[in-house]
Amino acid sequence: MSDDGIRSDWATKDFYKELGVAKSATQDEIKKAYRRLARANHPDSHPDDTAKHDRFKAVAEAYDVIGDPERRKKYDQAREMFSRGGFPAGAGFGSGGGFGGYGGGVNVEDLLRDRAGGGGGFGDLFGDLFGGGGGRGRARPPRAARGADLETTATIGFTEALDGATVSLRVSSDGACATCHGTGGKPGTQPHVCPTCEGTGFVTASVGGAFSMNETCPSCGGRQLVYDDPCPACHGSGRGRATRTIQAKIPAGVKDGQRIRLRGKGAPGDNGGPSGDLYVTVKVTGHRVFGRKGEHLTVDVPVSFTELALGAEIKVPTLGGAPVTLKVPAGTPNGRTFRVRGKGAERPDGTRGDLLATVEVQVPGHLDPEAKAALEAYAATTDDSRLRSGLFDGAG
Known part of the structure; x- marks a missing residue:
């Protein structure tokens, strides 16, 4: 929030x-x-x-309201006033100058009058809710709004996701018109005070009974000034679409589909308000050799x-490093x-995960005569049917 005022609809919300x-x-x-x-909900x-x-x-x-002691008060x-029927639309004045539904005998002028010495009473509260001055608009600068x-x-x-990278992003957003810089007027012309709101930026609208609320002026859009010649680019709205290129740093270890928040890289704010945030969904392309399982690489x-049958020492590649030798014991299953x-991949604390290497038997599509004879001799000395004995026993 840009100030300590409280919107009227908040009185009906239980924070x-x-x-x-x-x-x-x-x-x-x-x-x-x-x-x-x-x-839990971020x-x-x-x-x-x-x-x-x-x-x-x-x-x-x-939390923005009751987390601040003064705003909470x-x-x-x-x-409390709403619970007693003090503010609902259509509420009038009871006998003796009291609020309808709030209790007779309460003098409205005393209730709305600031305490002697410059405020602090119910008048301040009414000013925050309804614009001050018993419904009369007070001139104030346009409220800053977050983008x-x-x-x-x-x-x-794939490698960039593991090591981190800086990428260029083209971002389009609604913002101040590039031609008039948000004024809404034709460049080179002079503005004058808005005759509708008399330069306050808002107008008073009745909400029933003796109460009224302030709304943004429909003529100047809250800018307090108007131009006789509107901007030809935005037609007087002061708004336009802008495209810019930003440099975004993608952290090391990012996962495919992960959503990253870049603070202050969203649409620019209005009237000096802060920019919004930019949420980047990261897509990671695959690798020809390696896969990923959390903080571990797979191959x-x-x-x-x-x-596998006799045992061997085989070389296995690593990502960006020298190969390692893998000792495969005799009788290793496929x-x-x-x-x-x-x-493996780098963890947030700087340590690295592991490389998970899975051995997969490759069956040759063609055998030369000597290899074929050797395999036939091996088959003659073994009984392969025993491998499937449990399959039939378990079939019932």
């Missing part, structure tokens, strides 16, 4: 319930509840769960039947996986 705390909770208890819920941990995204926004909104006052969050994708190579190693320590 204590949203955070799962009692109304009497301490500020420390509120902070702990917020942190717990924020971690978009970075649940990139595809829109329900948790909405929950995260609701939790953040609740005003929120509690507003909730929108943006989404994009980045495709990187399939072709071997012959004799190497499909066994061997672990080579420290030759």
